[in-house]
Amino acid sequence: MSKALIIDDEQQMRRLLRMVLESRGYEVCEAAEGQLGLQEAAFHRPDVVLLDLGLPGMNGIEVLKRLREWSDVPVLILSVRDQETIKVEALEIGADDYVTKPFGTAELLARLTVIQRRRFTRQSAEIVVGALKLDLLHHEASLDDAPLKLTPTEFALLKVLAEHAGRIVTQNQIMKQVWAGQSSDPSEGLRVHINHLRKKIGDAGPRIVNEPGIGYRLEEA
Amino acid sequence: MSKALIIDDEQQMRRLLRMVLESRGYEVCEAAEGQLGLQEAAFHRPDVVLLDLGLPGMNGIEVLKRLREWSDVPVLILSVRDQETIKVEALEIGADDYVTKPFGTAELLARLTVIQRRRFTRQSAEIVVGALKLDLLHHEASLDDAPLKLTPTEFALLKVLAEHAGRIVTQNQIMKQVWAGQSSDPSEGLRVHINHLRKKIGDAGPRIVNEPGIGYRLEEA
């Protein structure tokens, strides 16, 4: 059974989350404040953390930063709308995804499933997302076992997205990983390559979804 | 006569191994340290490598990883007891077998025989791609049963491509396997040899297809 840790100051939100999670078989523990949350995480070693960004006392970002110093546990951010910059910051520090309050339970559970599955299938020589397959060793891509011809940049870009399939990758993260070394405009040429990728993938495989102002997400069809 | 390379920091162990191996007709070379071991391997091209995991300086695992970047030579791990996790890791990286110190000479020789025979049968001494045939044992190539005269470099290059026929071989992979240890130029002279090969193969056999920015692929006609 998976253990989940909720870090949120609103008791109502904690109760709601607990109900949803327990109905799905999670073992749940809670913390109403950042410092406590870190202690709980150290003690219970949860398999997933749900972290509210709008915490009193220690900032949610700060909690995440401290947590990441010693743990790779998947973290799902809970944020209210119009916290764009903070959300981006959280994702770049190492959050795995976020949901915007208010959210539906279906969406919440879907994202939870995704970020937990990802942790297992890390750093393999092959990345599979639905019909899409990336062979990192041979630099080959295929869609439904039909070869897919990609340029080096397209391959690198798709690789970054596929590694975090189902989760958001911020534009900055993409720029750093695909255009490492040479810094350029945050996103001028990126849109073009995204466009090429979408055309090549078509309707058969996963979709590349844009999260305005944040980044992109590769979503299994 | 088979050549064996011993990589171990203890001189006593090296002497023992050398005696055992030479009595079985092996030509033996030694290295006391990981980095030297890799150089020896690149230079002498041994038929089997005996690798101690407990090396000072470069880790035995690291040595194996580097070696596997350009060589498929059978590797026998020498480890002390209670290094289970490391042994498993070594096997996953591509070691062929291991013996636990202290070991008997009979066991050692038995395992050596096994892993060499396994290599031999696994990769048969002949690679066939369409009309093209490579005889690895005699270093001879033929096209439609007509002998094809290749220079040593051309043969090595074609061998790498043929081993992965139908799939992309990265320029880096080619450089590592054909020019192991030596020149690090990304691909200056590579193009020329590819050109020679294409001319010699002509239209009769498989085509060498370029994947711009990535590498080459040998495609059955």
Next chain:
DNA sequence: CGCTGCTTTTACACTTTCTTAACGCCATGG
């Protein structure tokens, strides 16, 4: 010493890929 065969270097035309810039679209907010 001057062959000879192999490898590497050099040079340049050519192809593919990348970047840049422009424009239209759609949502959001005044």
Next chain:
DNA sequence: CCATGGCGTTAAGAAAGTGTAAAAGCAGCG
């Protein structure tokens, strides 16, 4: 309702990678 910002799309020039030939190093060998 129009202005704004971010995104999708397209086209063209810039940059990077490739094919090819010829010449320049580099061994071994008579």
